[in-house]
Amino acid sequence: MAIIDPGHAAKQLIYERVFRSATLAAAILVLLILGGVFVSLLRGSWPALSHFGFSFVTREIWNPVTDEYGALAPIYGTVVTSVIAMLIAVPAGFGIALFLTELCPPLLKRPIGVAVELLAAVPSIIFGIWGLFVLAPLLQRHVQPWLIEHVGHLPLVGPLFKGPPFGIGILTAGMVLAIMVLPFIAATMRDVFDTVPPMLKESGYGLGATTWEVMWNVVVPHSRVGIVGGIMLGLGRALGETMAVTFVIGNAHRISSSILAPGTTISSAIANEFTEAVGDLYTSSLIALGLLLFLITFTVIAAAQAMLRRLERRGFAVA
Amino acid sequence: MTRRTRRKVTNGVFLALSLIATMAGLACLAAILWTLLSNGIAGMSWHLFTQMTPPPGGQGGLLNALYGSAVMTLLGILIGSPIGLLAGTYLAEYGRDSRLSIAIRFINDVLLSAPSIIIGLFVYEIVVVRMGHFSAIAGALALAVLAIPVTLRTTEDMLNLVPLGMKDSSAALGAYPWRTTLSVLYPAARSGIVTGLLLAVARISGETAPLLFTALNNQFWSTDLNAPMANLPVVIFQFALSPYKDWQDLAWAGALIITVTILILSISARVLLALLQAERRS
Numbered sequence: 001m002a003i004i005d006p007g008h009a010a011k012q013l014i015y016e017r018v019f020r021s022a023t024l025a026a027a028i029l030v031l032l033i034l035g036g037v038f039v040s041l042l043r044g045s046w047p048a049l050s051h052f053g054f055s056f057v058t059r060e061i062w063n064p065v066t067d068e069y070g071a072l073a074p075i076y077g078t079v080v081t082s083v084i085a086m087l088i089a090v091p092a093g094f095g096i097a098l099f100l101t102e103l104c105p106p107l108l109k110r111p112i113g114v115a116v117e118l119l120a121a122v123p124s125i126i127f128g129i130w131g132l133f134v135l136a137p138l139l140q141r142h143v144q145p146w147l148i149e150h151v152g153h154l155p156l157v158g159p160l161f162k163g164p165p166f167g168i169g170i171l172t173a174g175m176v177l178a179i180m181v182l183p184f185i186a187a188t189m190r191d192v193f194d195t196v197p198p199m200l201k202e203s204g205y206g207l208g209a210t211t212w213e214v215m216w217n218v219v220v221p222h223s224r225v226g227i228v229g230g231i232m233l234g235l236g237r238a239l240g241e242t243m244a245v246t247f248v249i250g251n252a253h254r255i256s257s258s259i260l261a262p263g264t265t266i267s268s269a270i271a272n273e274f275t276e277a278v279g280d281l282y283t284s285s286l287i288a289l290g291l292l293l294f295l296i297t298f299t300v301i302a303a304a305q306a307m308l309r310r311l312e313r314r315g316f317a318v319a
Numbered sequence: 320m321t322r323r324t325r326r327k328v329t330n331g332v333f334l335a336l337s338l339i340a341t342m343a344g345l346a347c348l349a350a351i352l353w354t355l356l357s358n359g360i361a362g363m364s365w366h367l368f369t370q371m372t373p374p375p376g377g378q379g380g381l382l383n384a385l386y387g388s389a390v391m392t393l394l395g396i397l398i399g400s401p402i403g404l405l406a407g408t409y410l411a412e413y414g415r416d417s418r419l420s421i422a423i424r425f426i427n428d429v430l431l432s433a434p435s436i437i438i439g440l441f442v443y444e445i446v447v448v449r450m451g452h453f454s455a456i457a458g459a460l461a462l463a464v465l466a467i468p469v470t471l472r473t474t475e476d477m478l479n480l481v482p483l484g485m486k487d488s489s490a491a492l493g494a495y496p497w498r499t500t501l502s503v504l505y506p507a508a509r510s511g512i513v514t515g516l517l518l519a520v521a522r523i524s525g526e527t528a529p530l531l532f533t534a535l536n537n538q539f540w541s542t543d544l545n546a547p548m549a550n551l552p553v554v555i556f557q558f559a560l561s562p563y564k565d566w567q568d569l570a571w572a573g574a575l576i577i578t579v580t581i582l583i584l585s586i587s588a589r590v591l592l593a594l595l596q597a598e599r600r601s
Binding site: 012013015016018019020022023024025026027028029030031033034036037040041043044091092093094095096098099100103104112114115116117118119121122123124125126127128129130132133134179182183186210211212213215233236237239240241242243246247267270271274275287290293294297298301302305306309 | 326327329330333334336337338339340341343344345347348350351354355358401402403404405406408409410412413414419420422423425426427428429430432433434435436437438440441443444445448464467468471495496497498500501521524525526527528531532535552555556559560570571574577578581582585586589
């Protein structure tokens, strides 16, 4: 006969409380980490922010000798490299997703999908040395001279492609970034396209639409939110990517009109200079750059997640 | 051109472009792997695993860097994954759709794609500045912070996959949720949780940016967790950017080792997951 032991039940209840509290504490720690990141960056950047005030984000000067720092050049570099990356990666990612959902023979669907995802697993430092030793010389010898000669004279876009072909620079960094964020964009878009009910697509085909017409007029409008979410997720990665950019950006604190010229980004400036920074104001300015990057990427990623979450309620798992 | 041909041509052009995009993406992966293999194989030798990183122009290997990377990755996982596991358990079993859980889930997804250099700065501020010097333990903590979101995410997903009937049966036997979680849910979700661990190891073992100003680097053999420690990614970073041929060769060899390791980890995680899904279906 089973006897209910009150001591046993009490012990069970204690274990239950301990376990529950432990899981709750771990969960809250996640919130604390994000809060801690913000607070510690704010504290670390306070000397620079209080010294320079708002002009920190509007000035181009970056001079460790006179101890004057402004974030405009890194902000400019971050934005321009990310824009170049998105201009390349968004259409390419869309193409890959289209290929995987509509064209690919079923037998190849998994291997190609996995290959694209493996590209996402390659560490960023590998993209960096590949960019520096393979892509940059290639661009310097074959692509940039052509751009300078043929596009450099055109009105409007001409000034973007002026100057000597360095190999490394803003354009090269943007291209490396494009390759890095491509798998994220392609995988998210593929998953979003897969959520489109087959019935909708079949209706399109039934009306005699071509594959492209079904894609552009049925699938894309249906998955608009998810597409934008995927693009923003890729943008968030591109903005914060550090090592790959550090290798190929050239680390020059100035704003050039040409995208062939070397530049700098927020993350590469921190990676390059942080351990060498002497003086509190220098270190603090670099941390202030980190704070800026945190705020920018947080906004972009949070917006992306919010958009993808709207889809998730329709039965879509965020990648 | 008739309307019909124009539509057909448009279709053909865009489908061809999509094929080209896919080929280009695959070509990039192939080009990177090819470069790594052709440059890295040359530097492969036993010296890599028996000697320390050399001064410029000297002979040497990567032993201290490999050791440091292994130690910090292991410590990072040991610290980070239990937190991720417990937090994931909270979301799946206790919190569910409470406002707190929704917030945590959201923040976790943000952390998952947050730039790792920011995490490096964070650990620099709270550990390195306090301690007054760079250390292996600071590096391990930075990696732990990066491992948490990965394990949290997979744990929650995998626990949600466990059939509800199993949980109900355990509860019907009078087991408290903690007992159900430990004795029923974790064993049932085992391979999924292991997948999460593999993915976390793959994620943090190639990270460079967060180690730059936490663990720094060390040219010599060191097992002191309280001192700067060599690690593969930072060594690759320094050696690849140096003008010395020997250093660059070592950087390529290191890059090959790190990439192969990470690709093997990612592929095993995927295989494990595929096996798991096959098991569920049967």
